[in-house]
Amino acid sequence: MANAADLCLAATVADDLGVAVTPRLESLVTAASRAVAGYCGRVFEYGQGLVEYPAGYGRPLLLVERPPVVLVVGVWEAGAFVPAEDYESHGKLADAGMLYRRRGVWRETGRAGGLVVETVASIHGSEDAIRVVYDGGFVTPGQRVLDASRMVTLPEDVQEATVLTAVQMYRSRGIDAMVASESIGDWSVSYFAAKAEGKSPIPGFAQALLSSYVIHRVS
Known part of the structure; x- marks a missing residue:
């Protein structure tokens, strides 16, 4: 089920992944949306x-x-x-x-x-x-699903950054963030990544898309 905080559609993420929309994927979209909002230090929904x-x-x-x-x-x-x-x-x-x-x-x-x-x-x-x-705030895709009379006003780059985040989160399920691996031809090695702790769930390209939406507040 859609959530007002959803910054992209589960159907868009499912299309990029080539999978069906499921309750699990919808929950992942909400989690990705909250991660993006947290990264930007703001609430996006109207x-x-x-x-x-x-x-x-x-x-x-x-x-x-x-x-x-x-x-x-x-x-x-x-x-x-x-x-x-x-x-x-x-x-x-x-x-x-x-x-x-x-x-x-x-x-x-x-x-x-x-x-x-x-x-x-x-x-x-x-x-x-x-x-x-x-x-x-902006009218989010999630708010649009919940109320068809609304028009989405959330910028496209925020929506795309959320799609990228949700896709990465889906593909990294079951993968230990502390383990990294490299392959050269038929040879591969896995090892513990020294800087895995605190690794952001927001991929680098998504961070670039979000750069102008990050709010830095001073108390």
């Missing part, structure tokens, strides 16, 4: 009415966790509604999950230089902090 309390740093830019920003329902600062004309989030700002304050800066509710701002401990995550309600 969400409505998302509520977040992002950290402000006394700067004009505010970062939310599920880009792209599709619609900002509202922003509140210390319980006070911030008029829509006071900030913007479109184009590249929306793609990056940023709200730019046109007038002044966002309240300081985050960490600065590794130190906690004096009032952070008491207000972060509360109505006294910054609260953003918005719609964000």
Whole structure:
């Protein structure tokens, strides 16, 4: 069964592998999708009415966790509604999950230089902090399967990277990641790979496709 988090279709992976779609393969696609999302440090699937309390740093830019920003329902600062004309989030700002304050800066509710701002401990995550309600993320192939009225908006390179990951995961089933092998003609040797520990399930080409979607957050 499809999962909203699925970043590609099981049918696409099955076609690349030349196998039938099975519940096992569908579960593998979900696992591959979660691996890709974890590698990128983000949630890709579209969400409505998302509520977040992002950290402000006394700067004009505010970062939310599920880009792209599709619609900002509202922003509140210390319980006070911030008029829509006071900030913007479109184009590249929306793609990056940023709200730019046109007038002044966002309240300081985050960490600065590794130190906690004096009032952070008491207000972060509360109505006294910054609260953003918005719609964000991409419509995934999994969400499309679950709701045919939706159109997939997830970029093709993220979908392809997930297919590549799922294919590699399928083909590596039952293979000990600690064992590597080499063959020259009729001669072959197997040995323990020194750097197998921590090996990413995301193949190199898929990592290249995902490079522009990786989010690095600083707490």
